[in-house]
Amino acid sequence: MSKSFPFVVAVASEKGGVGKTTVSTNLAVFLKGLREDLPVAVASFDNHFSVDSMFAIGRHRGRSVADLFRGAPVADLMQMGQYGVEFMASDRRLTPPDDDVFFLRKALARSDLSGILVLDTRPILDYFTCSALLAADLILVPVKDRASLVNVASIRQTMKEIGAQTDRLWLVPSIIDRRLRLRGNMPLDRFLADSARERDYQVVDTFIAKSPKVEGLATNLSSRVYPVLTHARYTNAYRQFKELARFVLEHFDSTDERVCEAPAPESALQDERGGQIRRLAAECPVCHASTGEAEEHFFQDLRTRRRGFVHASCLQSLVEGTDVETFLSGGGILAVEMGVDDMVGDDGFVLHLFDAEGDKVGDEQVFFDVGTPWQGFLSRAAGRSTRELFRDVLLLGLDTAKAR
Secondary structure, eight states, X not given: OOOSSOEEEEEOOSSSSSSHHHHXXXXXXXXXXXXXXXXXXXXXXXXXXXXXXXXXXXXXXXXXXXXXXXXXXXXXXEEEOGGGOEEXXXXXXXXXXXXXXXXXXXXXXXXXXXXXXXXXXOSSOSHHHHHHHHHOSEEEEEEOSHHHHHHHXXXXXXXXXXXXXXGGEEEEEOSBOTTOBOGGGOXXXXXXXXXXXXXXXXXXXXXXXXXXXXHHTTSSSSSOOOOHHHHOXXXXXXXXXXXXXXXXXXXXXXXXXXGGGXXXXXXXXXXXXXXXXXXXXXXXXXXXXXOSSSOEEEEEETTTOOEEEEEHHHHHHHHTTSGGGGGGGGOOEEEEEEOOTTTTGGGEEEEEEEOTTSOEEEEEEXXXXXXXXXXXXXXHHHTSOGGGOSSEEEXXXXXXXXXX
């Protein structure tokens, strides 16, 4: 029997090309195929129309997912699509209705939607992705390589910041070429699963294989995208999507209370200015003392948009012994680039110095020497372990300011 509230599955990744939309659309089809009496729906917040290309029957004219964020009832936007899956028409022009990222969760709670709703999110941690994370009972993150695995840290950190429960997060190795072998003849899916568990992630006990047959279902000459269930029955991906769908159904059956069923917290994301996501660190990431009283330098992590202030004396201790120390009083911006494998590997980072006019002054490689505060600073400033930082950039303003 269908539940009175929808069970929401968000498929999220901050990295493109990991098979996110392929997982979203095919998961919906396999869920319906395995349990025909279960209502299954799918919607995409991404700026493409793969959902429409797979599920639309005829030409669509009318309302879309954009109307959901304009307050339209969810039931009015759902259309019956191919393979028995309902879908919400996609739209490139999504606009946040306000600063309340619980808007989607509240809309689903008011709706008559039941069964399972699959949400295909954008490859960025914007308003719409955060809304999906807060509404989801289960979050699947496809990972295909080390870079996409490292990027999961941003999703988990964002979930912590906005108040979403991280125990709903599961990784799915995706687009895996099993012909590739790593050191010790280890297959890529095994490497990703082991590396993920070392970082305390939960990993689904299957993977989605790379398949030219499956890739061709979305790149054929027609405008139609075809599902694995009907057009790739004799591939490994067919069995793997079936296993993934069964995993989701197990969670659906064992979860009595839906996320959207619980009242949305009033203050989990909001500050005194009315709804902005809290990303401002309250302490200096070097000395842990409160900011706002002394001369300080502003910092921001470009990936997570986490920001705060570093005491001027603490910044001085960071750059002591580097060439940057000479230019510290001249103003400008210091860009700290981390995880640049081809330059310094995992044991260091690169400093890029820009003057007040934005012209580059120079670059300097720095390593995590014993006794230096850089490693702790970067970890606390980015909100993640330094081993999870991959091509992250942290900006430090060299002009001093007051935090408040």
